[in-house]
Amino acid sequence: MSAESVDVVCNTSIAATSGPLSADELQKMNAYWRALNYLSVGQIYLLDNPLLREPLKREHIKPRLLGHWGTSPGLNMLCVHLNRVIKRDDLNMIYVIGPGHGGPSLVAHAYLEGTYSEVHPNISQDAEGMQKLFKQFSFPGGIPSHVAPETPGSIHEGGELGYALSHAYGAAFDNPNLIVACVVGDGEAETGPLATGWHGNKFLNPARDGCVLPILHLNGYKIANPCFLARIPKDELQKLFEGMGYKPYFVEGDEPQSVHQQLADVMDRVLTDINDIWTESRQGGVVERPSWPMIVFRTPKGWTCPAEIDGKKCEDYWRSHQVPMGDMDNQDHIRILEQWMKDYRPEELFDTNGGLIPELAELAPQGQRRMSDNPHANGGQLLRDLKLPDFREYAVEVTSPGSTIAESARVMGAYLRDVMKRNLESNNFRLFSPDENNSNRWQDVLEVTDRCYMADIYPEDDHLSPDGRVMEVLSEHQCQGWLEGYLLTGRHGFFSCYEAFIHIIDSMFNQHAKWLKVCNHIPWRRPIASLNYFLSSHVWRQDHNGLSHQDPGFIDHVVNKKAEVIRVYLPPDANCLLSVTEHCLRSRNYVNVVIAGKQPAQQWLTMDQAIKHCYAGVSIWPWASNDEGTEPDVVMACCGDVPTLETLAAVDLMRQHLPEVKVRVINVVNLMKLQPQSEHPHGLSDHDFDALFTTDKPIIFAFHGYPWLIHRLTYRRTNHKNLHVRGYKEEGTTTTPFDMVVMNDLDRFHLCEDVIDRLPQLGARAAYLKQAIHEKLIDHKQYIAKYGDDMPEIANWTWGKQGLPGMVGTSTEGDNV
Numbered sequence: 001m002s003a004e005s006v007d008v009v010c011n012t013s014i015a016a017t018s019g020p021l022s023a024d025e026l027q028k029m030n031a032y033w034r035a036l037n038y039l040s041v042g043q044i045y046l047l048d049n050p051l052l053r054e055p056l057k058r059e060h061i062k063p064r065l066l067g068h069w070g071t072s073p074g075l076n077m078l079c080v081h082l083n084r085v086i087k088r089d090d091l092n093m094i095y096v097i098g099p100g101h102g103g104p105s106l107v108a109h110a111y112l113e114g115t116y117s118e119v120h121p122n123i124s125q126d127a128e129g130m131q132k133l134f135k136q137f138s139f140p141g142g143i144p145s146h147v148a149p150e151t152p153g154s155i156h157e158g159g160e161l162g163y164a165l166s167h168a169y170g171a172a173f174d175n176p177n178l179i180v181a182c183v184v185g186d187g188e189a190e191t192g193p194l195a196t197g198w199h200g201n202k203f204l205n206p207a208r209d210g211c212v213l214p215i216l217h218l219n220g221y222k223i224a225n226p227c228f229l230a231r232i233p234k235d236e237l238q239k240l241f242e243g244m245g246y247k248p249y250f251v252e253g254d255e256p257q258s259v260h261q262q263l264a265d266v267m268d269r270v271l272t273d274i275n276d277i278w279t280e281s282r283q284g285g286v287v288e289r290p291s292w293p294m295i296v297f298r299t300p301k302g303w304t305c306p307a308e309i310d311g312k313k314c315e316d317y318w319r320s321h322q323v324p325m326g327d328m329d330n331q332d333h334i335r336i337l338e339q340w341m342k343d344y345r346p347e348e349l350f351d352t353n354g355g356l357i358p359e360l361a362e363l364a365p366q367g368q369r370r371m372s373d374n375p376h377a378n379g380g381q382l383l384r385d386l387k388l389p390d391f392r393e394y395a396v397e398v399t400s401p402g403s404t405i406a407e408s409a410r411v412m413g414a415y416l417r418d419v420m421k422r423n424l425e426s427n428n429f430r431l432f433s434p435d436e437n438n439s440n441r442w443q444d445v446l447e448v449t450d451r452c453y454m455a456d457i458y459p460e461d462d463h464l465s466p467d468g469r470v471m472e473v474l475s476e477h478q479c480q481g482w483l484e485g486y487l488l489t490g491r492h493g494f495f496s497c498y499e500a501f502i503h504i505i506d507s508m509f510n511q512h513a514k515w516l517k518v519c520n521h522i523p524w525r526r527p528i529a530s531l532n533y534f535l536s537s538h539v540w541r542q543d544h545n546g547l548s549h550q551d552p553g554f555i556d557h558v559v560n561k562k563a564e565v566i567r568v569y570l571p572p573d574a575n576c577l578l579s580v581t582e583h584c585l586r587s588r589n590y591v592n593v594v595i596a597g598k599q600p601a602q603q604w605l606t607m608d609q610a611i612k613h614c615y616a617g618v619s620i621w622p623w624a625s626n627d628e629g630t631e632p633d634v635v636m637a638c639c640g641d642v643p644t645l646e647t648l649a650a651v652d653l654m655r656q657h658l659p660e661v662k663v664r665v666i667n668v669v670n671l672m673k674l675q676p677q678s679e680h681p682h683g684l685s686d687h688d689f690d691a692l693f694t695t696d697k698p699i700i701f702a703f704h705g706y707p708w709l710i711h712r713l714t715y716r717r718t719n720h721k722n723l724h725v726r727g728y729k730e731e732g733t734t735t736t737p738f739d740m741v742v743m744n745d746l747d748r749f750h751l752c753e754d755v756i757d758r759l760p761q762l763g764a765r766a767a768y769l770k771q772a773i774h775e776k777l778i779d780h781k782q783y784i785a786k787y788g789d790d791m792p793e794i795a796n797w798t799w800g801k802q803g804l805p806g807m808v809g810t811s812t813e814g815d816n817v
Contacts, residue, residue, distance in 0.1 A: 018261060019260075019261025019262070019264060019265055020261065020264045020265050020268055021260060021261055021264050025084075026257060026260055026261070028359060028360060028363060029080050029081070029084065029260055029363065030256055030257065030260060031348065031349060031360055032080050032083075032112070032360050032363050033073075033076055033077055033080050033256070033260075034344040034345065034349060035108075035112060035344070035346075035349040035350070035356060035360060036076035036079060036080070036105065036108045036109060036112065037072070037073050037076055037304055037344055038341060038344040038346050038349065039104070039107075039108035039111060039112070039130075039133070040069065040072040040073070040076065040104035040105055040108050041069065041104075041305075041337075041340065041341055041344075042130070042133075042134045042341065043067065043104040043107060043108070043133065043134050043137035043138075044065060044066070044067040044069060044104060044137065044138075044323060045061055045062060045065060045134075045323075045328075045337055045341075046060060046061060046062070046131075046134040046135075047059070047060055047061060047062045047134065047135055048060045048131060048135070049131075050127060050130040050131045050133075050134050050354070051127055051130065051346055051347075051350060051354055052338065052341060052342060052346060055338070056334055056335075056337065056338040056341075057334070058328060058329065058334060061328045061334070061337070062135075062139065064138075065323045065326055065328065066137075066138035066145055066323070067101075067103065067104055067137060067138050067145045067322065067323065068099075068101035068102055068103070068104075068145065068321060068322050069104070069302055069305060069320055069321075069322065069323065069324055070219065070221070070301045070302045070318075070320045070321040070322070071099040071101065071102040071105070071185060071217065071219065071301075071321075072102045072104050072105040073299070073302070073303035073304050073305075074217050074219055074297065074299045074303060075097060075099070075102045075105035075106070075183060075217070076105050076108070076109070077256075077259065077260075077263065077299070077303075078095075078181070078183060078215060078217075078263075078297065079095070079105065079106075079109045079371075080363075081260075081263045081264060081267050082095065082181055082267075082371065083363060083364055083365060083371070084264065084267070084363070085267050085268070085271055086365045086369055086371070087363070087364070087365045087366075087369070089271065090369065091179060091271075091369070092177050092178050092179065092369070092374070092376075093178070093179040093180070093181055093371060093374070094153065094155065094171065094178065094179075094180055094181070094371055094374050094376050094377045094489075095109075095153060095181050095183075095371045096155065096156045096164050096167055096168045096171070096180055096181070096182040096183065097147050097154075097156065097158050097164070097183050098156070098158055098161065098163075098164030098165075098182065098183050098184045098185045098188045098194070098217075099158060099161075099183065099185030099187070099188060099217060100146040100147040100154075100156060100157050100158015100159055101145065101146055101158065101159070102147070102158075103137075103143075103144065103145050103146045103147050103148070103151065104137065106147045106151050106153060106154060106372075107133070107137065107143070107151055109153070109371070109372060110151060110152045110153055110372035111123070111125070111133055112356055112360075112361070112364065113364045113365075113370045113371075113372045113373070114361075114364075114370075115152045115153065115370055115372035115373045116133075116152060116372070117129065118152075118373075119152050119524045120150075123136075125354075125355045125356070126353045126354040126355055127353060127354030128354070129354070130350075130354050146158055146159045148518065149515055149518040149519045149522055149525060150518070150522060152372045152373060152377070152378075152524075153370075153371050153372035153373070153374065153377045154377060155167060155171060155376075155377050155379070155485065155488040155489065156168075157511065157515060159511070160507060160508075160510075160511050161185065161187065161188040161191050161194070162188060162191035162192065162193035162194045162197075162477070163193055163194070163197070163477070163481045163484075163508060163511075164182050164183070164184055164185075164188060164194065164197070165182055165184060165194060165197030165198060165200055165212070165214060165481075166193060166197045166200065166477065166478050166480070166481020166482055166484070166485065167182075167481050167484055167485035167488070168180040168182035168200075168212045168214075168485060169197070169200030169201075169203065169204060169212050169481075169482055169485060170481060170482035170483060170484060170485020170486040170487075170488075170489070171210075171376065171485040171486070171488065171489040172204060172209050172210035172211060172212050172485075173203075173204070173209050173210075173430065173471075173482070173485075173486055173491075174208065174209060174427040174428065174430075174486075174491065175209065175210040175376065175489065176208055176209060176210060176278075177210065178210035178211070178376055178489075179210060179211045179213055179274065180210060180211070180212045180213065181213045181215060182212055182213065182214050182215065183215045183217050184214055184215065184216050184217065185217050186216065186217060186218045186219065186220065186222075186227035186229050186230055187221075187222035187223075187227050189216065189227070189229050190227065190228065190229075192477070193475075193477035193478070193481065193508075196473075196475045196477065196478055197477075197478065197481070198214070198241075198244045198246075199244065199473075199478075200212065200478070200482070201244070201245050201246065201289070201292050201454070202245070202289065202453070202454050202455045203452050203453070203454055203471060203473070203482075204292070204454065205281075205287060205452070205454060205466045205467065206277050206278055206280075206281035206282070206287065206290060207281040207282050207287045207466070207467075208427070208467070211274050211277075211278070211292065212292070213270060213274070213292075213293065213294065213295070214246070214294040214295070215294070215295045215297050216229070216294070216295070216296045216297065217297055217299075218230050218296055218297060218298040218299075219298070219299060219300060219301040219302075219303075220298075220300075220301050221301045221317060221318035221321060222318065222321065223318065223321050223322070224318050224321075225318065226318075230298070234250070237296065238250075241294060241296075242291075245289065245291055245292070246291060246292055246293070246294045247273065247291040247292065247293045247294065248293075248294050248295070248296055249266045249269060249270060249293060249294070249295050249296070250295075250296045250298070251263050251266050251295060251296070251297050251298065251299075252296075252298040252299075253298075253299065254299060254300050254303070256304075259299060263297070266295055269293070270293040270295065273292075273293040274292075274293065277290045277292065287454075287466045289454040289455065300315055301315070301317060301318065301320050301321065302314060302315050302317070302319075302320020302321070302324060303315065304343075304344075305320050305324045305340060306324065306325070306336055306340055309324060309325050309333075309336065325337065375490075376489045376490070377489075378524070378525060378526055379487065379488050379489040379490035379491075379526070379528050380490065380525065380526020380527045380528045380588075381490065381526050382489070382490030383490040383491075383526070383527070383528060383529060383588075384426065384428060384490075385586075386419060386422075386423055386426075386428070386429060386492050386585055386586075387419075387422040387423055387426070388419060388422070388582060388585060388586070389415065389418045389419065389422060391415055391578040391579065391581065391582040392578075392607050392611075394411060394414055394415045394578055395575055395578065395606075395607035395610075396411060396573075396574045396575055396603050396607075397606075398573075398575070398603045398604065398605060398606045400800075401602075401603075401604045401605075401623055401624070401648075401799050401800070402602040402603070402604065402648070402798045402799030402800065402801070403602075403603075403798075404602070404603040405600050405601065405602060405603070406573075406574045406600065406601070406603050407441055407574070407597075407598055407599065407600055407601070408571070408573060408574040408577045408596045408597060408598070408601065408641065409440050409441035409442070409534075409536050409577075409596060409597065409598035410441040410444070410598070411574040411577065411578060412441075412442070412534070412574070412577050412578065412581055412596070413440075413441050413442035413443060413444040413445060414444045415578055415581060415582075416431065416442060416444075416445055416494065416581070417444040417445045417447055417448055418448075419585065420445055420448050420449055420469060421448040423492075424448070424449070424469075428490075428491040428492055429469070429491065429492045429493065430469045430470070430471055430483075430486060430491070430492075430493050431445060431469065431470045431471065431493065431494050431495075431496065432471045432472075432479040432480075432482055432483045432493055432494070432495045432496070433470070433471070433472050433479060433495065433496040433497065434472070434473065434474050434475060434476045434479050434497060434501070435472050435473070435474045436472075436496055436497060436498055436537070437451075437470055437472055437496060439498075439537060439598075440496045440497075440498075440534065440536040440537060440598055441536070441598045442470075442496055445470060446462075446463040446470065449467075449468055449469040449470060450463040450464060450465040450467065450468030450469075450470065451463050451464050451465075451468045451470045451471075451472050452465070452466065452467070452468035452469065452470065452471055452472075453465065453466065453468060454466055476497060476501060476502065476504040476505045477504065477505060477508065479495055479497070479505075480495065480505040480508045480509070480512075481508065483495050483531065484508070484512055484531065487528050487529050487530075487531060488528060490528065490529075491529065492529040492585065493529070493531075493532070494532045494533075494534060494584075494585075495531070495532065495533050495534065496534045496536070497533065497534070497535055498535070498536070498537040498538075498549065499535040499536065499537060499538040499539060499542075499551065499552060499554065499595060500537075500539070500542065500548070500549045500550060500551040501549075502533065502535055502554045503551060503553065503554055503557075506554070506557050509557070509558070509591065510561070512531055512591065513558075513561040513562070513565050513566065513591055514561075516565045516589050516590070516591070517561070517562045517564065517565050519589065520564055520565070520589060527588035527589040528588065528589060529585075529587075529588060530567075530584060530587040530588060530589065530590040530591065530592050531590075531591045531592070532584045532585070532592045532594065533591070533592065533593045533594065534581075534594050534596070535554065535593065535594065535595045535596075536595075536596060536597060536598045537549070537598060538552065538595055538596075538597060538642075538704070539551060539552040539704070539705075539728055539732075539740075540597070540640075540641075540642035540643075540704070540728075540737070540740055540741065541597050541598070541599050541642070541737060541740075542732075542740075543732075543734065543735050543736055543737050543739065543740050544734065545734070546732065546733055546734040547732045547733055550728070550732040550740075552595075552704055552705035552706065552727075552728050553705065553706060554593065555568055555593065555595070555671070555704075555705045555709060556705065556706055556709050558591065558593050559671075559672075559709065559712075559713070561591070563672070563675070563679060563680035563681060564681065565589070565590060565591055566590065566591050566593070566672075567584075567587075567590050567591070567592045567593065567670070567672060567682070568592075568593045568595075568670070568671040568672060569584075569592065569593065569594045569595070569614075569669055569670055569671070570594075570595050570596070570639050570640045570641070570668070570669060570671060570704050571594070571596050571614070571641070571669050572604055572605075572638070572640070572641050572644040572667055572669065573601070573602075573603045573604045573605055573610070573641065573644075574603055575603065575605050575606065575607045575609075575610035576605060576610045576613060576614055576669055577594070577596045578607075578610070579607075579610050579611050579614040580594055580614055580669070581594065583614070595640065595704060596641055597641045597642065599737075601641060601645065602645065602798065602799065604621075604644070604648075604799075613667065613669060614669055614670070617668070617669055617670030617672075617673040617682060618666060618667070618668045618669070618670065618673040618674075618684065618692065619666070619667065619692075620664060620665065620666055620692065621665045621666070621667055624648055624651055624663075624665035624799075625663055625664045625665045626655070626662055626663055627662040627663060627664045630662060631662070631694070631697070632662045632663060632664035632694065632697055633661050633662045633663065633697065633698075633759055633761075634661065634662075634663055634664070634697060634698050634699075634700060634755050634758065634759060635663075635664045635666060635692075635693055635694060635697055635698070635699040635700070636650065636651055636663055636664065636665050636666070636700050636702075636751070636755070637665075637666040637667075637668065637693070637699055637700070637701040637702070638665070638666070638667055638668070638701070638702045638703075639667070639668035639669075639671060639701070639702070639703050639704055639710075640702075640703065640704025640705075641704075642704065642741065642746075643702035643703055643704055643726075643727075643746060644667060644702075646702055646741055646746055646747055646748045646751060647665065647700075647702045647748075647751060648665070648799055649748035649797055649799075650748040650749075650751035650752045650755070651663055651665055652748075652797075652799060652800060653748060653749075653752045654752060654755060657769050658755075658756075658762065658766065658769065661755070661759065661762070663755075664694075666692055666693065670682055671713070672713075674689075674710065674713040674714050675713050675714075676689075676716055676717075686717070686718065689717055689718075690717075690718050690719065693717070693719055694719055695718045695719050696719060696722065697719070697722065698722050698724065698755070698758035698759070699719060699722055699723045699724065700724055700726070700751055700754045700755055700758070701723060701724065701725045701726070702726050702727070702746055702751060703725055703726065703727035704727065704728075705727055705728060706727055706728055706729070707725035707726060707727035707728075707729065708725075709727075710723070710725045710727070711723070711725060722758075724754055724758065726744070726745050726746045726750065726751065726754070727744065727746060728744050728746075729744050729745070731743040731744050732744075735784065736784050736788070736789060736790045737790060738780065738784075738790040738791075738794045738795070739780070739781075739784055739790070742777065742780060742781075747777075749773045749776055749777055750773075752769070752773060753770060753773050756769065756770055779791065780794070
């Protein structure tokens with residue numbers, strides 16, 4: 001679609017009254033901007049003497065100078081102008097700051113609006129409160145340097161760059177009257193996720209969604225280098241954004257009065273465009289993808305700081321990115337800082353008590369129209385429970401263990417279909433996937449909704465529409481960012497992904513987990529719906545795609561985060577997956593990782609058994625064990641659907657050939673049960689762990705992921721010395737499903753051999769079985785090399801139904817074959 005740009009050229013000769021702002025409005029808005037700048041500088045530098053009512057001394061300045069000035073004045077200018085239109089038009093707007101290192105700006109903004117003092121009563125709106133505001137910034141026991149959860153109005157910390165637009169679009173979905181003003185730093189614009197983030201406009205339906213107003217903050221420099229978007233010709237920049245479907249408006253200059261008038265004019269035009277788009281799409285009946293407006297805001301880096309310091313360029317250069325001037329033991333630097341701050345004329349901005357003067361305070365919106373108090377920026381205030389169907393109604397019938405074959409992920413998809421159906425009117429539930437919804441067997445959801453799509457749709461397309469609620473784009477970054485933005489503003493969702501490629505968003509998960517960890521300790525931050533991952537097409541069933549698709553390491557990454565935030569579930573069958581899914585959808589303020597297969601597989605537990613098992617998180621499976629009433633000789637533990645299958649097959653072998661061995665089978669569905677209670681709230685007490693796993697018997701643990709993770713989780717346990725873990729050890733290729741487990745010593749034969757090796761009382765009686773196991777593994781390799789598929793006795797094995805042809809019996813009856 002075509003898009004036009006609007007070019008507002010800076011002209012420093014424009015009179016103060018030339019433009020939409022009256023002389024009085026201009027004077028007051030510029031004064032408000034000065035107040036924000038003053039507070040931003042003060043947070044970076046000052047420890048005391050906040051209003052400079054006495055000569056500035058070294059003891060008034062922090063010993064360690066931390067923070068970022070360069071982006072702050074531009075962010076402050078934008079705050080002033082967004083407030084103007086919010087108050088005038090009664091707008092519902094939040095502010096996402098991509099260059100979140102501009103923390104001083106948003107803290108100052110929230111402070112002048114009064115919200116900061118409401119949620120942090122010790123930071124009062126007077127000289128004493130201002131001194132505390134300054135001191136706490138980037139100070140031990142204070143607040144971080146970025147737009148962190150402690151900052152009211154923030155849903156995006158911006159410490160790690162690249163996700164501002166993703167969060168903004170996620171926030172705008174299903175919020176029809178919300179405008180998300182999203183500042184994109186020109187350095188951030190060089191990141192991969194942000195480069196794709198612009199294309200969120202292909203998924204934003206103006207008939208039902210809000211609006212994202214991207215503002216490219218083109219101040220020219222990063223930490224020590226120029227930004228390329230600031231160095232390409234203007235017409236090329238314009239064409240870039242037009243080509244991505246935007247209508248760019250340019251605001252450029254370094255003279256404040258001119259920039260104020262330009263920006264006010266552009267804001268008015270932008271809002272007209274947004275209202276026209278909303279009106280046309282909501283009244284016309286036909287929804288087409290519009291050219292949404294955006295702003296290119298080109299102002300100097302570090303605007304209004306000293307032009308030079310120590311003879312070196314500072315303003316409009318990378319030296320102003322962080323702290324423009326260090327070494328405050330230098331008296332010349334103290335004088336420069338004092339003059340810099342006095343140039344903002346604080347005596348005109350703050351009254352004798354240190355509060356913002358009333359004629360400036362009245363510029364801010366009131367109540368929840370303040371961006372710092374908008375409930376969308378504290379999404380738990382808006383969160384409503386999902387209307388969930390009874391998951392037990394989707395149960396797979398299991399008359400006996402292994403008697404039923406089902407696809408766990410498909411069963412989950414049927415349940416999610418009805419979750420979607422029940423919440424269509426509420427518009428608060430979406431699914432996110434990087435083109436893997438159907439591959440991961442969630443296609444039943446498409447019976448009640450479509451994939452959201454605002455680009456061209458062809459007649460042969462499958463389930464594409466502007467009204468769809470399944471969000472599919474081949475970018476894990478966008479799926480993650482959209483979902484985070486959706487959750488942070490009070491809604492619910494699930495992210496389906498191939499297990500190996502969820503690593504693409506490792507770092508985004510980090511940031512969200514850190515956000516939740518901090519929010520748990522901020523009383524005014526209301527809990528939000530958990531971020532739920534469903535990882536399928538997992539390592540043990542990627543035999544067809546090969547080594548590049550085989551990586552279960554996301555679990556290792558997740559468990560590094562705070563126990564109060566993370567949960568990891570590996571349901572062994574469909575009924576357990578249903579129970580876990582329902583639990584995750586009801587939970588709050590967690591990151592839930594659920595891993596299960598999508599291939600047809602044997603089902604083990606009835607729904608009643610599954611509910612009890614999932615509630616316990618780890619339990620003995622009596623029907624697979626034979627140690628009841630006595631001590632086991634060995635504990636066979638398993639976690640994950642394929643390790644469970646192989647463990648049960650190994651136990652079946654031992655029942656046939658070593659029936660005298662007392663085996664206890666334990667299945668783990670909640671991985672965090674393995675940690676001590678002191679380390680994780682779900683962890684088993686030492687007493688309960690010892691009762692299950694014994695204090696002195698060998699434990700053969702078949703695990704879905706990398707084996708050393710189990711050792712990490714259990715190293716403090718009494719019986720850790722007898723724990724032997726089998727799992728993925730980075731062996732794989734394009735091969736058969738069973739060969740995958742053989743290559744990693746996780747198969748039934750190796751597990752059986754592990755038992756033999758750890759039970760010396762079997763003596764020579766087990767030698768024949770061990771030899772038969774080795775021979776069967778040779779048979780396996782020869783068979784797959786010839787036929788390209790697993791042996792029938794492997795592929796068709798069923799619990800308790802048959803032995804393996806050619807296996808040698810070594811029971812006490814002394815059978816020899």
